[in-house]
Amino acid sequence: MVNFNGTIVPADETLFTANHRAFLxxxxxxxxxxxxxGKLSFWEEHxxxxxxxxxxxxxxxxxxxxxxxxxxxxLKTLDDxxxxxxLIRISVARKGDNALKATTNRVDYTxxxxxxxxxxxxxxxxxxxxxxxxxxxxxxxLLSTIKTTNQLLPVVASVFAEENGYDDCLLVNQNKQVISGTEGNLFVVKGTHIKTAPLADGCYNTVIRKKLIEMIGALPEFELEEASISPFELQKADELFLLTEVSGVQSITKYRKKTFTNKIASSLQGKLNAHVRMASLK
Incomplete structure (x- = not known):
């Protein structure tokens, strides 16, 4: 089922016309x-x-x-x-006609x-x-930090990955700094030093990113840094992993000729699950 502006409709029912701004x-x-x-994880932050x-x-x-x-x-959208x-997706689109110039800032939600x-x-x-x-x-x-329905670049990158036998691609900004995968943020591990791109570089500003950064910052055995990531750093790393709302921590096992371990990534996944479990009990 789909909740469209408060009305529950079948998932295969047409919600809006081809002139809707979300489509155009x-x-x-x-x-x-x-x-x-039965609880929304980190709902206040979301x-x-x-x-x-x-x-x-x-x-x-x-x-x-x-x-x-x-x-x-x-909650009223869910069967059980x-x-x-x-995994809940809340989409918000601007209302209006098919003119590029927005005639209203009112919204539809799905x-x-x-x-x-x-x-x-x-x-x-x-x-x-x-x-x-x-x-x-x-x-x-900062616009790149928002997940909008205009995901053309990640989609093209994911097609490139599939055509060339890769599991994902790492995206780069115009300054030639590596910022993320097609869906999740990139973390680079070297020894006890963990690095991820800053928001100013155009990476996704997700709640799961914020939670993992807070969690790592509270662990005395690690040093966390938010700084630009050069492509040259990737092959020098001990571990690389991606972070998404769907999968949590996804270890990268190979980049070009370099293979990686996943010891720290697996440990962080367990700690992240503990945070989710605590949130679900509140």
């Missing part, structure tokens, strides 16, 4: 949040990120868009919110839910090879 211009954004044991991103895109936030209201709208685990097999993040032991995608570059600005 990618004039929409989305936020993904996990529901575990809510405030959604509000901040709507403001950045100059969308009008309805007076009804309180944290409690959206939580109720999410007590025992199933879901809530969809995907059932997940596992309640918590699982560590994959499969081979995961990546390559740099250098055909196009991500802009190093």
């Amino acid at each position: 211009y990618g004039d929409a954004l989305f936020e993904e949040v996990r529901l575990v044991n 809510y405030f990120r959604l509000m901040a991103n709507m403001r950045m895109l100059r969308m009008q936030i309805p007076m009804s868009f309180t944290m409690e209201f959206l939580e109720e709208e999410i 919110k007590e025992t199933s685990t879901y 809530i969809t839910a995907k059932v997940l097999t596992d309640a918590f993040y699982t560590t994959s032991e499969r081979d995961f090879e990546v390559e740099l995608f250098k055909d196009h570059y991500v802009n190093a600005d």
